[in-house]
Amino acid sequence: MDKLRITGGSQLKGEISVSGAKNAALPILCAGLLTADTLTLTNVPRLNDISTTLKLLGQMGVRCERDEGNTVSITANQLTALEAPYELVKTMRASILVLGPLLARFGEARVSLPGGCAIGQRPVDQHIRGLAALGADIRIEHGFVIAKAKRLQGAVIRTDMVTVTGTENLMMAAVLAEGQTVLENAAREPEVVDLAELLIKMGARIKGHGTDRIVIDGVQALHGATHRVIADRIEAGSFLCAVGTAGGDITLRDAAPQTMGATLSKLTEAGLSITCGDDWIQASMHKRPRAVDFRTQEYPGFATDMQAQLMALNTIAEGTSVIVETIFENRYMHVQELLRLGANIDIDGHTAVVRGVQKLSGATVMATDLRASASLVIAGLAAEGETLVERIYHLDRGYERMEHKLRALGANIVRISS
């Protein structure tokens, strides 16, 4: 298993490009199942989750081609299986996103229930309930969601909570349903909006994406389209937390600062000096950060996917911060590893109290999930001496060449392959 070795203490300086968003690219690749024509997608990041999705689609008979760069084409004109097996689904929850498209276009699907995940239980009951409301005959058997429908019928669906992939799955199902579907309490995340924009290019009739009420008028068929995946706001935010923690002066190109309001405002509160253009962000930090309180919320609130990284910054900040995680019940796995680096953090249920320390000291730590890994890397950049981050396969799920990008900014970080 690969590890990262970081020697802390270097300030970050320079310019890097932000990759396409994992959480936009994953549903968008699954949307390829909705048409027999080709989807051409650009700015698709090179990540393990993307390879897993392409493998999953490939196993169903979808033709997936990836060029040397970041363009992927998907043609789902000769499917051989309408099934997502456990072996692939267990490594990536987003595989549940094939359910809506398969059911809508082919009238049946058999998708393994996603396995347990480190950050919470993450059931898919809202996906299932929503598809049933659209007329699917849907049940769980032997660990699989098994669904059938002649043609889905539009309905008004109000999910019990805001769910990002739930909204995406139901939106992809509803675009080919007969009549109108209204998704109430819908997720407003930029990745949901990006998926809707792609579906509209494919001929779907969608309004209200970006609000909590999405209205979809079903059409008979969709066609091919070309689409550029939006920039990854979580990757960009992670690099900003890195410069906030290690200090320095960086510029992020190909970014989407308009999707990052909550993160940019918290980092400004922490003392970073930030300037943005349409697609770039410049950030500098030349002092100890100030501790910032925050609670995670659905978009446009502060993203749960940024919680661990901003906590890393708070570990060395001046003052005490109170963090409340409201989205996932078990998303503090990084805390025990940050403690190994010398952080001072107490957890009580959903609340973490971080008392900023003057210095962290390098140690061997273990990544437990994707954003936890990023927080350990960020802490390692500021820690005195050497930090070894183990189990970085989590990191590789969602960050494109993170160590290369950090090295380009002057960090002392190397991958140790084994």
Ligand SMILES: CC(=O)N[C@H]1[C@@H](OP(=O)(O)OP(=O)(O)OC[C@H]2O[C@@H](n3ccc(=O)[nH]c3=O)[C@H](O)[C@@H]2O)O[C@H](CO)[C@@H](O)[C@@H]1O
């Ligand atoms: C691939 C992808 O886009 N992943 C993102 C997506 O995950 P994901 O879409 O899985 O997260 P959800 O928005 O669905 O989860 C929000 C909350 O609702 C609960 N819930 C969700 C669905 C359901 O059927 N029943 C239920 O109880 C979840 O357990 C969680 O507590 O949004 C999360 C919240 O912004 C992010 O952290 C993930 O990075």
Ligand SMILES: C=C(OP(=O)(O)O)C(=O)O
């Ligand atoms: C939790 C995340 O991803 P996933 O939903 O794919 O597990 C994430 O991107 O931080």
